Amino acid sequence: MTRLVHAELRKYLTTRLAWSMPLTMFLLGGIFAAVQGLVLVLLGEIPTGAGGEVIRPSELFDDLTLARMVYTGAVQMGYLLALVLGILTMSGEFRHKTITATLLSSPRRGSLIAAKVISLALVVVLNSLAFIAGSLLGGGITLALGDAALFPEPVELTTTLLRMVLVLVLWGLMGFGLGVLIPNQVIALFVGVGVTLLIEPLLGFGLTFVEQLADAARYFPSQASTSVLDLFAGVDEQTAQQMGAADPLTWWVAALVLLAYAAVMTVLGWVVTARRDVS
Amino acid sequence: MTAAEIQGSGISVRGLTKSFGSFLAVDDLTFEVRPGRVTGFLGPNGAGKTTTLRMLLGLIRPSAGEALIGGRRYADLSSPMQVVGAALEATGFHPGRSGRDHLRVLAATHGIPDARVDQLLELVGIPAAARKRAGDYSMGMRQRLGLAGALLGDPDVLLLDEPANGLDPEGIRWMRGFMQHLARDQGKTVLVSSHMLSEVEQTVEDVVIIANGHLVREGTMEELHGEPSTLVRTTDPAALAAALDRAGIGSAVEDGGAALRATTGDLARVGDVALAAGLPVHELRPLRTDLERLFLQLTEAPEHRNRNLAGGELVGGDPDGAAPPVRAAGDGPPVGQPAGDGPARAGARHTDVPAPAEETR
Structure with a gap:
């Protein structure tokens, strides 16, 4: 198994993705954290939908919450990229027909999938480090410009950043499951990004009109990810609701929800893969 | 030859059947490949050669029957690359990965050192291209890279699927010599598929001929010559x-x-x-027996007429038999036309084609 993981890591490290993905992670992390900082710290006003009210984050939030929100401001970009990374792990093999050579060198498909899951998790962790570095740089600049504390309460803030790594890894695994289920790379990418950016928000919005299902949206991947980060820990409930974080799941429950998505898709994909003819 | 030797590195296909929906790609196929010999696995395009090889390698699940290498299924081999090396058609390479890195990825699965990778790149003659992106490789270089991958684990058994496809005449001569080197000097068991008998007739000792998923003929080249x-x-x-x-x-x-x-x-x-x-x-x-004509007779006999050709037009052998153009299935590009240097076709104006009465069906 160690050898298979080694081979999978080598696969990742020997294409351009090895440096282009961390670079993209770093840049997007920096840009979107900076944008978040710009809005929360430098502009200092967030209009809410209800009657032209305006939230002034610097008045409402303590230093820790503000830093958390800025440094995790790019998380949606981060987990989308992790999703892409996960999808490419499997569907790339079909796209370039490398699956034949892969299966000849590791014919036990269960072991192969396990090795891919492990190596993907490691790869996403590595990419997360680039992503966090970018976020700290981009967000840190805006915090510094706005005279806000750069790194208040290091332990809590580090915990938040580690949870962001966890979110990215879980999204990578969800992407992997998707890639295993849908071997066509283009379709898998389209479905993955489409569901995240379009279907999920629309469905979540629609569900707010159905009283019995209003809570269900909490279990959607994006909302569960926000819950894992637990950004509104130090914020009173009313403000949190105004900012769209209604009644979040406990962080570890949310993490388990994401893990369950990844597991169900991977197991379904494994069942299909184990029987699939490769020609 | 003892049973143990056959167990060691022979190939055994028994009652192998594969249907894709209603299409019967391989139909109750049974044959043996003896260890330490080069066996040609022949048939027109679409006869089921590749499907059979892929079943041997566990890539396609047989509908019935079994395909064993050294008495075991491929998936049950603990270090498969050290037992069987396979160079299959349509094996892809990531276009952005270098040939050397492609081999290094495969090598990592078996703990094979980089030194062995470089040794093989040298052996197949592409050390210079090894660090270039595989997307820029010519067909011949891809074939050589595929062969290097098959040899990585120094296996006793080699399965080569149409290894001469896409090669220029010089490449084909190189491939022939290479296969002979593997079999005669290193004693490896080689099963090489081809849709042209002429391409392998100087290389192989045994033949297994199939058409439309059926076995048509199995035996030694001497038997085929009559x-x-x-x-x-x-x-x-x-x-x-x-x-x-x-x-x-x-x-x-x-x-x-x-x-x-x-x-x-x-x-x-x-x-x-x-x-x-x-x-x-x-x-x-x-x-001399005109093997090409014999091959066409065997594989284009009415009961074996190529199911993939709509009209089923029979490619008749030129009665003069002077190096008939190889058009085994009428659809393949005329890759690697034989140079006409073989003794089999030297002045073969009068050909002697034994009636295929002893057909093994």
């Missing part, structure tokens, strides 16, 4: 036939009564008999 015979032309064939008969050599009339076909490969003896009988010899040469 009994050696000699063509002799003289002024009085009847008198010579009688003289040959007295000498214990059978003969038959050939070429519309103008010549005789003596059932011996010993040209000198035929000449001596004619001299003793006082008959002039106008022509004396060995008759």
Whole structure:
């Protein structure tokens, strides 16, 4: 198994993705954290939908919450990229027909999938480090410009950043499951990004009109990810609701929800893969 | 040859069947590949060769039957690359990964060191291209890279799927020599598929011929060639036939009564008999089986007519038999036309095609 993981890591490290993905992670992390900082710290006003009210984050939030929100401001970009990374792990093999050579060198498909899951998790962790570095740089600049504390309460803030790594890894695994289920790379990418950016928000919005299902949206991947980060820990409930974080799941429950998505898709994909003819 | 040796590195296919929906790609196929020999796995395009090889390698699940290597299924081998090396058609390479890195990825699964990777790149003759992106490789370089991948684990058994496809004449000659080196000098078991008998007839010792998923013929090349015979032309064939008969050599009339076909490969003896009988010899040469025609007869017989050709047009052998164009299935590009240097086609104006009566079905 160690050898298979080694081979999978080598696969990742020997294409351009090895440096282009961390670079993209770093840049997007920096840009979107900076944008978040710009809005929360430098502009200092967030209009809410209800009657032209305006939230002034610097008045409402303590230093820790503000830093958390800025440094995790790019998380949606981060987990989308992790999703892409996960999808490419499997569907790339079909796209370039490398699956034949892969299966000849590791014919036990269960072991192969396990090795891919492990190596993907490691790869996403590595990419997360680039992503966090970018976020700290981009967000840190805006915090510094706005005279806000750069790194208040290091332990809590580090915990938040580690949870962001966890979110990215879980999204990578969800992407992997998707890639295993849908071997066509283009379709898998389209479905993955489409569901995240379009279907999920629309469905979540629609569900707010159905009283019995209003809570269900909490279990959607994006909302569960926000819950894992637990950004509104130090914020009173009313403000949190105004900012769209209604009644979040406990962080570890949310993490388990994401893990369950990844597991169900991977197991379904494994069942299909184990029987699939490769020609 | 002991059973243990066959267990060691032979290939055994028993009742192998694969259907894709209603299409029966491989139908109750049974054959053996003896260890330490080069076996040609022949059939027109679409006969089921690749499907069979992929079933041997666990890539396609058989609908019925089994395909074993050294008595075991591929998926049950603990270090498969050290037992079987396979170079399959349509094996892809990531276009952005170098050939060397492609091999290094495969090597990592078996803990094979980079030194072995470089050694193989040298052996297949692409060390210079090894660090370039595989997307820029020519077909010939891809074939060589695939072969290097198959040899990484130094396996005893090699499965090569149409290894000469896409190669230029120089590449084909290299591939032939390479296969002979593997089999004769290193004693490896080689199963090489091809849709052209002429492409492998100088390389292989045994043949397995299939058509439309069925076994058509299995045996050695000698069996395929049939009994050696000699063509002799003289002024009085009847008198010579009688003289040959007295000498214990059978003969038959050939070429519309103008010549005789003596059932011996010993040209000198035929000449001596004619001299003793006082008959002039106008022509004396060995008759070789035109294997290409035989191959077409076997695989294009009405019951084996290519199911993939809509009209089912029969490709008739040129009656003159002078190096007929190889159009085994009528759909493949004429890759690697034989250079016409083989003894089999040297002056094969009169061809001797034994009736395919002993067909093994």
